[in-house]
Amino acid sequence: MMFDGLLLGDGCVYLRRLLLLFCWPLVLLLFCVTSCLLWLIRHFSSCVFAPLFVSPLFIHSSASTMASAARTASRAFLRSTPATSSFRPAARSARFTLPSQAFRSSRRGYSTEAPEQGKSSNGLLWAGLAAAGGAGAYFYLKGGDASAKNFVPQQKDYQAVYDEVARKLADETDYDDGSYGPVILRLAWHASGTYDKETGTGGSNGATMRFAPESDHGANAGLKVARDFLEPIKAKFPWITHSDLWTLAGVAAIQELGGPAIPWRPGRQDKDVAACTPDGRLPDGSKSHGHIRDVFYRMGFNDQEIVALIGAHALGRAHADRSGFDGPWDFSPTVFTNEFFRLLVEESWNKKKWNGPEQFTDKSTQTLMMLPTDIALVKDKEFKKHVERYAKDNDVFFKEFSDAFVKLLELGVPFASKAEDRFVLKASE
């Protein structure tokens, strides 16, 4: 034990008691001064030097309770610091290199010489400093941890996340038709579309698709691509939950690909594997109108909202190795438009002759496709009404899609904020 080594080299119990008696006021004083100094450093410097200063002292402090508390705080601090933060390596190297040197030299002095009276008080001073430093470090790091916990992200912080998603979408064009946007939108929809209004289970609050079995559900095939795309952004902004990130990224995908503004608000919490939803809650493209209604009514949508939402098939494509279906719905799969509805109404759609699940292809070019559930939207009278409205008027589609999509992303989320607190994240220029 360091204190013992420093103070009790001669094993004199009486002297130890005496020294301990006089040492506490000094320790207390040093503790206060050091804490103040650390507080000042923390608030007036950019937090780079403080850990270098305090870590050596508390890591090797032999006041075991304090040291372990300090280490806990330190670990929590390191955990709460982004892996990419330039601060993290500094904190780490300070923890593991500087302390040993500082401590080694002081210990060497005492291992070769018998402690004298004067040196003992010198030791006392060191011990006091170590204790005070350790305590200071504890409060410094506790403070850092507390402030990370108390960090309340503002709209500008979510905008920074949005900008990062938008930048990554713009940079990484070597995928599918040139954008990860469609598959990210599909991730946001599948994370939300598991909601069951009767039981209040499922929905975007939880991001349980991170776990098997939900990640392995047939309907979610291919969505690992989208989850992996967003992981570096989650690492860069560790304060955002996966649930908020996935929905925000869905909003970014729509807006960045030319779709309507989607008001959004944060407040979702991630849940663990126990909250995974059972397989079968998402729609099956090979079915018809009855199945579509079953699935979407379970979430609380009406016919008009159902049709508006499926208009998202203007984006992206089906992949034979994911769903079994194959091909894009229109000629501009990376631009959000009402083309899906226009083509549904204006094109002739025939069953595709191929060795795959039933799907439809356009008579004109035989390069586009529709799912049986898409065709159901023009076979069913109630649905068709809305298909025709949207085919005619892009603005009406944009408005009604936006409203329905906001609702989809918020199903089952116990927000503390009000609907009026939603904000529109600014799309990139």
Ligand code: HEM
């Ligand atoms: C009856 C309802 C729906 C059915 C049966 C359905 C089915 C499908 C299927 C089978 C795929 C192809 C997946 C693949 O092979 O990669 C797909 C893709 C897609 N779906 Fe849906 N979907 C429905 C509703 C929706 C809704 C409500 C949205 C969004 C609001 C949406 C957005 C998308 C997008 C953006 C893609 C393209 C993904 C990509 O390019 O990777 N879908 N959908």
